[in-house]
Amino acid sequence: MQKYILILICLSSFIIHLSCDLVMNSGKDRFPYDENFGNMVIYAYEIYSDTLAVIDLTTAKVLRTITKFDGIQSVVTNRTGSRLYVSTGKGHSVINPGGIYEVNTRTWSHRKIYNNAAHLLSNRNGGIYFITKIDTSPVRIFGSINPDRGSIKELGAIDVQWRAFLDDDAIEIHPHKPVIYAINSDRILYRFNYQTKTVTPMSQLDFPSMTLSWVGDTLYVPGGPVIDLVNEKIVGSIPVWWLGRLAPRSDNKEAYITDPGSMLIGPQPSGKIFVYSPAENRIIDEIEMPIIDGEIVPTDRIFLSPEERYAIVNDRMFSYLIIDLERRDVVFSHRFVKNNVRTLSLEGFYLAPKPP
Secondary structure: OHHHHHHHHHHHHHHHHHHHHHHHOOOOOOOOOOOOOOOEEEEEEOOOOOOEEEEEOOOOOEEEEEOOOOOEEEEEEOOOOOEEEEEEEEOOOOEEEEEEEEEEOOOOEEEEEEOOOEEEEEOOOOOEEEEEOOOOOOEEEEEEEOOOOOOEEEEEEEEOOEOOOOHHHHEEEOOOOOEEEEEEOOOEEEEEEOOOOEEEEEEEOOOOOOEEOOOOOEEEOOOOEEEEOOOOEEEEEOOOOOOOOEEEOOOOOOEEEOOOOOOOOOOOOOOEEEEEEOOOOEEEEEEEOOEEOOEEOOOOOEEEOOOOOEEEEEOOOOEEEEEEOOOOEEEEEEEOEEOOEEOOOOOEEEEEEOOO
16 A cells, blocks of 8 residues: 555656646746737748748747738737738838838738838837838828728828937837827937927937837836936936837836847847836846857847736847746747757747737
8 A cells, every 4th residue: 555655656746847847848838827828929020031920929830921021121010910011121221112011911911001111100009100211311201000991191291310220219109199209310319299290309318229108208218318208307217238128017117128239249148137117216126038059048129918927028030038027037938940040030029919
């Protein structure tokens, strides 16, 4: 009898140990998430390329590969994921020929809706907008796109030399007001009201990127200031590498900042996601990234899951990770590499609702 009890105890211990291995080996097996990710996908692409991949978030399975667009620049979806908008541009200056395309993700048919190279914007409130790239004139057309029908409406021209190559970082749109914020080529922060057509310089900003809070009252600048936009004053600073990307919580209690390092200039990536507290105006925590093949993961773009329990980040190259923000731990990672060769680029990286 004692012999059978001992065997049962050993077998139970083995099963428990095996279960732990399955949970922690999250790059190969599904982690039991506390939030449903079944309705989310990643749109991944390499900037200037013609390939756009649709990836299941929790399995890393490539659901579809689209090769219809020449020189992809940015992508945005509507709230339901039934419409995907893709902007394209050509050449080092990312200008014409280019355009904006609407994709019906039920049928994957597409049509061109705007005949100009542009950058796409989402105001986090269901609105989709665009701003044209600089061509022969510094004037840039700003407009809106109907999220469900793809109709275009030009809302104004901005006669300011915005930063042409950093639109992903240097232009933010207010979720409720007819206002966009942008950094120009002289690194001056401007406010543009597209109803009154007024452009107002706000302050010198010696950093090339920024992120607007969900309600539009705060502007976060990695490596630079935190700006109260209501009172137009600096209320804090973020002491991190200025090339990092930032994702604030909707309640502004925490902001999460990546560290891509740089392939050309130092410092090298720290292998951490920094947690900034606006209330305390300091870094309150750090989330360690895994070391893969002896190298520190250089995290880049970052999105929060709908319930903000998790963060999804890429590494500018061929990997993405899912981070549990409560546990401060990486729970899933995947590399698109076979035989030491990259099979898919995640330089362009966009988290979106799953197509119907």
